[in-house]
Amino acid sequence: MGTDNIHLAIQRIYEAVLAPQAWEEAAASIVTAIGADWGFLIATQGGVTALSVSAGLEPVLARGLQREFQNRLPQWIKNIPVGTPRRQSSEISDSEFKRTHIYNEVVKPANMFYGLVLPVSHSDTRQVYFSAGRHLGARDFGEGDLSAAAMIAPHLTAALNARSHMVSADLRANGAFDLLMRLNIGVVLLESEARPVFVNRYAEALCEPHDGLIINHQEVSALVLSDAKSLRDTIACATDINGDRSNLTIGRLTMRASPRCYVSRRSPRLPLIVRAIPVMPPESLGGISPLVCTALLIFDPERPVEVNQSDVAKTFGLTPREAEFAALPARGHDVDEAALMMGIKSETAREYLKDIEGKTQTHRQSQLVSLLLRGGTDIFRE
Numbered sequence: 211m212g213t214d215n216i217h218l219a220i221q222r223i224y225e226a227v228l229a230p231q232a233w234e235e236a237a238a239s240i241v242t243a244i245g246a247d248w249g250f251l252i253a254t255q256g257g258v259t260a261l262s263v264s265a266g267l268e269p270v271l272a273r274g275l276q277r278e279f280q281n282r283l284p285q286w287i288k289n290i291p292v293g294t295p296r297r298q299s300s301e302i303s304d305s306e307f308k309r310t311h312i313y314n315e316v317v318k319p320a321n322m323f324y325g326l327v328l329p330v331s332h333s334d335t336r337q338v339y340f341s342a343g344r345h346l347g348a349r350d351f352g353e354g355d356l357s358a359a360a361m362i363a364p365h366l367t368a369a370l371n372a373r374s375h376m377v378s379a380d381l382r383a384n385g386a387f388d389l390l391m392r393l394n395i396g397v398v399l400l401e402s403e404a405r406p407v408f409v410n411r412y413a414e415a416l417c418e419p420h421d422g423l424i425i426n427h428q429e430v431s432a433l434v435l436s437d438a439k440s441l442r443d444t445i446a447c448a449t450d451i452n453g454d455r456s457n458l459t460i461g462r463l464t465m466r467a468s469p470r471c472y473v474s475r476r477s478p479r480l481p482l483i484v485r486a487i488p489v490m491p492p493e494s495l496g497g498i499s500p501l502v503c504t505a506l507l508i509f510d511p512e513r514p515v516e517v518n519q520s521d522v523a524k525t526f527g528l529t530p531r532e533a534e535f536a537a538l539p540a541r542g543h544d545v546d547e548a549a550l551m552m553g554i555k556s557e558t559a560r561e562y563l564k565d566i567e568g569k570t571q572t573h574r575q576s577q578l579v580s581l582l583l584r585g586g587t588d589i590f591r592e
Contacts, residue, residue, distance in 0.1 A: 240362055244355045245344075245355050248266030248267045250265075250276075253337070284311075287329070293364065295327070299350055324344045326343070326355065328363055391411055396482075396508030399504075400504040406429075421433075421476050434473075447469040448488045449503060482511075485506070485509070488503070489503055489505055517540045519534055528569060535559065537582070
């Protein structure tokens with residue numbers, strides 16, 4: 211393939227660093243540079259799809275290829291060294307290839323056959339692959355095609371790393387990265403076109419069961435169509451509010467400026483709660499990247515309550531033993547259960563409760579629990 215096509219593909223790749231919508235054009239340029247008919251780029255982080263882009267493939271087939279790479283990656287692809295493009299025909303025989311899931315689920319329905327695979331990055335937590343193919347009956351990829359892919363590979367790696375590093379660097383420079391990563395709620399930061407630029411570990415974990423919430427390079431969405439629409443509307447509402455400064459009060463957001471929605475999960479699980487917060491303009495961000503326009507806070511109502519006993523003891527003047535007892539009702543245990551768990555008599559437990567209510571100025575167990583949930587819940591992960 212021509213040098214000009216290779217240079218154009220590299221240019222398009224770096225343009226996509228600052229404009230995520232340009233990844234489709236970048237993928238198309240790579241396809242042209244290596245003389246393919248279709249191409250597919252997928253990046254996963256912690257088991258979650260961070261980027262999935264195709265060129266020349268029907269959407270349903272692209273989704274099928276995404277599933278194959280994410281959930282059922284063949285061993286012959288795993289064996290290809292990172293940064294080294296290889297022909298499918300050099301790694302697996304044609305007869306064996308015809309028996310694979312990738313062939314029968316994607317390649318055959320797309321009327322393709324010969325393919326090329328380029329592992330861009332591979333670690334315990336992050337995998338990036340680019341694959342390409344040609345129509346059935348076309349010749350196999352040649353040495354020149356492999357050479358073009360090899361020239362593009364390091365630039366693809368650098369570009370994919372750059373965008374996440376940009377956001378992380380902004381957050382770290384302002385002391386926000388570690389804070390957001392340790393939160394016991396999901397946090398997703400979105401740019402103006404609602405594409406994620408940062409996802410904390412808790413939000414990633416909520417996506418891992420593939421039950422309800424979807425987060426990838428392109429969007430935050432949901433498996434249920436009605437939930438997906440509600441989520442889009444909620445994000446759009448927050449984005450619109452961000453553009454209308456009359457809806458914001460000095461130093462805080464009005465209730466109107468914090469729309470919310472729900473993402474259902476398989477029964478009997480409770481739905482996730484998603485709240486969209488408009489982010490202040492760049493000149494007054496105070497710790498968040500200028501790319502960010504909206505922050506999503508994702509709450510799991512099934513998350514076990516963890517009360518910070520040390521904070522409770524210091525705040526209300528409780529003994530360590532009293533703080534240990536106070537945390538148990540907050541987790542849903544009654545007095546008798548708390549007594550059994552602490553290895554004390556029920557009468558002793560009731561004395562503890564009476565003393566604790568006196569120190570916290572509460573008069574009923576329900577008031578005590580409410581106070582602890584409001585002031586003693588540990589929202590940070592170790």
